[in-house]
Amino acid sequence: MRDVAFGQYYPSNSVLHKADPRTKLIAGIVYIVAVFLCDSYWSYLACFSFLLIACLVSKVPLKSILKSIKAVLFVVLITVIINVFCYKTGTVLWSWWILTVTDGGLIFASKMAMRLIFLVVSTSLITFTTTPVTLTDGLESLLTPLKWIKFPVHDVAIIMSIALRFIPSFTEEIDKIMMAQKARGACFDNGNIFKRAKALLPVLIPLFVSAFRRADELAMAMDARCYNATDKRTKMKRLKFAWRDLFLALATAVFLALIIMLKCGFFGLL
Amino acid sequence: MQIEIKDLSYVYGKKTPFEKAALHGVSLTVSEGDSVGIIGSTGSGKSTLIQHLNGLIKLQSGSLKVFDIDLSAKKPDYKTLRKKLGMLFQYPEYQLFADTVEADVKFGPVNFGFSKEDADKAAKEAIEMVGLDYDEVKDRSPLELSGGQKRRAAIAGILACRPEILVLDEPTAGLDPAGKKDMLDLIRSLKGSFLKSVITVSHNMDEIAEYCDRVILLHDGVLLSDATPTELFYGEDVEKYGLSLPHVVKIVKLLRDKGVVIPEVLNEKDLVKELKLYLERGRKNA
Numbered sequence: 001m002r003d004v005a006f007g008q009y010y011p012s013n014s015v016l017h018k019a020d021p022r023t024k025l026i027a028g029i030v031y032i033v034a035v036f037l038c039d040s041y042w043s044y045l046a047c048f049s050f051l052l053i054a055c056l057v058s059k060v061p062l063k064s065i066l067k068s069i070k071a072v073l074f075v076v077l078i079t080v081i082i083n084v085f086c087y088k089t090g091t092v093l094w095s096w097w098i099l100t101v102t103d104g105g106l107i108f109a110s111k112m113a114m115r116l117i118f119l120v121v122s123t124s125l126i127t128f129t130t131t132p133v134t135l136t137d138g139l140e141s142l143l144t145p146l147k148w149i150k151f152p153v154h155d156v157a158i159i160m161s162i163a164l165r166f167i168p169s170f171t172e173e174i175d176k177i178m179m180a181q182k183a184r185g186a187c188f189d190n191g192n193i194f195k196r197a198k199a200l201l202p203v204l205i206p207l208f209v210s211a212f213r214r215a216d217e218l219a220m221a222m223d224a225r226c227y228n229a230t231d232k233r234t235k236m237k238r239l240k241f242a243w244r245d246l247f248l249a250l251a252t253a254v255f256l257a258l259i260i261m262l263k264c265g266f267f268g269l270l
Numbered sequence: 271m272q273i274e275i276k277d278l279s280y281v282y283g284k285k286t287p288f289e290k291a292a293l294h295g296v297s298l299t300v301s302e303g304d305s306v307g308i309i310g311s312t313g314s315g316k317s318t319l320i321q322h323l324n325g326l327i328k329l330q331s332g333s334l335k336v337f338d339i340d341l342s343a344k345k346p347d348y349k350t351l352r353k354k355l356g357m358l359f360q361y362p363e364y365q366l367f368a369d370t371v372e373a374d375v376k377f378g379p380v381n382f383g384f385s386k387e388d389a390d391k392a393a394k395e396a397i398e399m400v401g402l403d404y405d406e407v408k409d410r411s412p413l414e415l416s417g418g419q420k421r422r423a424a425i426a427g428i429l430a431c432r433p434e435i436l437v438l439d440e441p442t443a444g445l446d447p448a449g450k451k452d453m454l455d456l457i458r459s460l461k462g463s464f465l466k467s468v469i470t471v472s473h474n475m476d477e478i479a480e481y482c483d484r485v486i487l488l489h490d491g492v493l494l495s496d497a498t499p500t501e502l503f504y505g506e507d508v509e510k511y512g513l514s515l516p517h518v519v520k521i522v523k524l525l526r527d528k529g530v531v532i533p534e535v536l537n538e539k540d541l542v543k544e545l546k547l548y549l550e551r552g553r554k555n556a
């Protein structure tokens with residue numbers, strides 16, 4: 001259970017780790033927009049290089065990053081298959097019954113796959129380099145304008161940070177309960193899908209019971225310390241922009257400009 | 271030899287930044303009839319060690335054999351192993367899940383392929399063994415029971431499988447004094463029936479001194495001592511490892527400091543007997 005690499009903090013002291021979460025979040029959004037603007041091979045290459053540089057700078061081992069791709073490989077595969085068969089332009093390469101494969105389809109499918117992979121890697125790079133708590137702090141700060149339309153930004157942020165905070169506790173709990181049931185002869189890894197789902201009941205029920213218990217206890221502990229979600233709350237660790245944030249922002253801006261120029265065909269030659 | 275551990279080492283989160291070595295070259299054997307206690311401060315690797323015994327943790331290095339089942343083999347026979355080696359986890363009440371106590375207790379036997387009648391019979395016997403009223407609790411939800419009753423129901427779930435070795439991870443944590451005593455007496459009384467050996471992890475030195483005939487001391491994942499309780503508590507300075515002495519041993523040591531000649535005893539009954547002998551001797555000499 002502990003091997004879930006997707007969305008896990010990887011401690012290190014790189015520039016990306018030290019950067020302000022807001023910078024990273026905005027850069028992430030800009031990058032995603034850029035990925036969807038891509039059409040030429042050159043722009044894909046640009047996206048890839050930008051991501052690769054970010055990964056190298058982050059000092060997160062490539063192995064962990066590849067693991068996060070592995071987690072969504074299935075989704076990528078499905079997308080590729082659907083696109084290969086449904087996108088029917090260009091010359092037909094192969095056809096059988098209702099299935100036809102065209103070169104246009106192949107190209108489109110591989111572009112979709114690359115987009116998906118870029119999306120996953122870029123978002124997991126953010127979670128690899130930012131602790132969940134900092135991330136919600138950043139999100140809360142970015143969403144502050146929504147307070148004007150009476151959106152409960154702080155409440156949502158605290159709900160999110162509690163949820164994130166409990167993910168490791170739950171994986172630990174699942175580990176423990178699974179072990180206890182395995183010791184009583186439960187088997188989780190054979191049989192068909194229905195059998196497996198049924199085999200999970202002895203894990204899920206105690207998990208839910210303990211989740212409710214924990215929620216209750218946490219609510220009580222927060223009450224006991226007079227928690228209330230008013231506007232006047234201060235932060236122990238305030239977010240501050242630094243020079244590296246400016247640098248990161250500039251790099252992202254240059255990257256976005258490059259993608260837009262590629263899209264509009266400023267280099268008519270390409 | 272029921273359990274043979276040789277040079278067992280284990281690292282959590284290998285090759286990640288969270289790498290944590292939990293066991294270093296632990297070797298020990300357990301033979302039929304042993305009552306082994308495992309002690310050590312928190313994080314010393316006790317739970318990690320016992321979770322190896324029924325294959326819940328994959329062997330990383332070293333070798334491990336339980337009932338001639340070789341756990342370094344490619345596909346060890348986990349089912350047989352887990353049937354014959356019952357394991358009770360810390361706070362086992364969280365493993366209860368079924369609608370009724372009876373169904374929960376039967377979970378193990380059914381998984382291990384008992385026939386329906388056998389499973390029913392085993393469940394009934396196990397529930398009675400742990401001192402619960404079968405007719406009263408069998409149709410109740412395990413979640414409605416009190417903490418102590420839940421613990422009993424969880425133990426019944428293990429005993430219903432008729433294990434030959436029982437491994438207990440802090441079986442008395444969180445129980446009231448009477449509950450603690452009941453629990454340990456129950457296990458002691460079962461030893462010799464289907465149950466051949468018992469391994470207990472505990473932070474309570476009094477229990478270890480009284481109920482075990484061998485104590486294993488772990489410290490930072492290293493096995494420091496494997497001796498009888500007398501040898502350990504009178505011979506080694508366990509306080510150095512963040513542990514305390516059983517209170518009887520503390521009293522004996524204090525008495526000896528005051529010049530009282532008294533043998534190495536481990537429980538209250540023996541202490542009282544020896545003190546009485548000592549006093550009688552004193553009276554005779556006077």
Ligand SMILES: Nc1ncnc2c1ncn2[C@@H]1O[C@H](COP(=O)(O)OP(=O)(O)OP(=O)(O)O)[C@@H](O)[C@H]1O
Nearest residue numbers: 282283290292310311312313314315316317318319
């Ligand atoms: N699932 C896990 N992942 C990573 N590290 C772990 C895990 N379980 C235990 N550890 C670490 O391994 C070491 C040994 O842990 P273990 O649970 O075996 O200790 P213990 O002796 O049972 O302690 P306690 O008396 O508190 O139950 C500890 O330092 C712990 O932090």
Ligand SMILES: [Mg+2]
Nearest residue numbers: 316317360439
């Ligand atoms: Mg433990």
